[in-house]
Amino acid sequence: MAVTKLLTIYQPEKIHINGKVRLQARFDDSGSENILWYESSETYGTYMTTERVDAFLVGLLWLALKKGQNILVKGALSEKLYYSLNHHLIPLIAQIYKHKHIKVLCDNLVSTPLPNEGAVGTGLSCGIDSLCTAYEHLGRAVPAKYQITHFTFFNTGSNQMMGSQKWQDKIYQDRVAWAKACAQELGKDLIVVDSNIHDILKMSFVKTHTLRNISALLVFQKLFHVYYYSAGYQTLTAKFNQDSASYDPISLPLLSTENVTFYSAGSNFSRVQKTRIVSEFELSYKYLNVCLVRIKNCGRCLKCKRTLLTLDVLGSIEKYKNIFNLEAFYKIKDSYIKEVIEGRNRDILFKDIYDEMVRRNYLKK
Incomplete structure (x- = not known):
């Protein structure tokens, strides 16, 4: 697929709408105009960055990659981001997903930092x-x-x-x-x-x-x-x-x-190591939420059962009895253990749990 036409992004503006503050930028996608926006409370509206197009370039990057379009930025852009995207990140994503190597074009690059609250x-x-x-x-x-x-x-x-x-x-x-x-x-x-x-x-x-x-x-x-x-x-x-x-x-x-x-x-930790760290965090006994379908963790979905089995192996499952449906998990526990054992050679998360089971003699208990 050849690179065709341009995706053009314009300088963002800040507007007040329904008691909220919205940062928005107009963009032109091969002749079709649209607006990308981000909205938050009045409290943080003052920190919204109208001075740079950075947020909108990053937000629309996948749209341009999907369509094989170069991006023209009509506004101020962080020089560091411009360099990193063109010379490192876009080529990497293009190689991983076999996309066309697109480019970001901008003649208003800025390297001076903005005022920042730290x-x-x-x-x-x-x-x-x-x-x-x-x-x-x-x-x-x-x-x-x-x-x-x-x-x-x-x-x-x-x-x-x-x-x-x-x-x-x-x-x-x-x-x-x-x-x-x-x-x-x-x-x-x-x-x-x-x-x-x-x-x-x-x-x-x-x-x-x-x-x-x-x-x-x-x-x-x-x-x-x-x-x-x-x-x-x-x-x-x-x-x-x-x-x-x-x-x-x-x-x-x-x-x-x-x-x-x-x-x-947390990129240096395995999922089991992270779960052990979280199990030492008292607030997690009240707020841990991994469920795909509800706030009160169902105990049966993919993430619930994986988390609960790990917690069981670690000896911490009862700490979470108030926010997980443990009864639902216990009904499927044996079949899930079998699934983990059988899939350990093709799923790194299963292997992680299995190795912890072996370390703790969990399967012999």
Whole structure:
């Protein structure tokens, strides 16, 4: 497929709508105009970055890759991001997914940092990866300038992966309330960001989540100087696949700008190690949420049973009796153990659990 026409992105603007603040940018996709937007509360509207096109370039990158279009940025762009995308990240993504090698074009590159509050953030979904990152970066072992000051919750597509529109809206509101309550107990603000990026891209969330979520964070370059994006894979055992998390340790530093630095948090831990760390975090007994279908963890879905078996192997399962349906899990436990044993040579997460079973003589108990 040849590179045809341009995807043109214009300088963003900030508007007030329905008591919220929206940062939006117009873009032209081969003659068809549209708007990508990110919306948050008035409290954080002041930190929205109208001075750079960075957030919108990252958010629309997958659209251009899918269509094989070069991107023309009509506005100011971070020089560091421009260099990293053109010379490193775009070529990598093109090789992984066999896409055409596109280019970003811009004649207004800026290397001067914006005023910045020095905040440190991470997403708070309350899953294993998320709570592990939170626990690791709230203690004194982390230097003061790298300790978490704010949590984020981005509605960029994870809540639209299944179910009806009514169900998606409900699960989004439920997850926000859950995360907000957890953040409050930790004494931190939760910055909630809504966006129409899912409707714009119309692509697999799993394949594109890193760029979607980083684009939402780049909206607040006048607030954050460090952001931890929770790793989905252990770097040591990761192989490139359809999940963008499989190459996060490479892509995240390349998405950093003169203002904010991104880290792949927890990438040195296996999923079992993360679960053990989380099991030592008392707040997780109240807020751990891994379920694919509901806030009160069902105990039977893919993520619930994997987490519960790991917790059982670690001897910590009873700590979670108030937020998981343990009765439902115990009914399928034996069949799931069999599935893990049989699949350990083709699934790294199963192998991780199996190896822990062997270490702890779990199967002989």
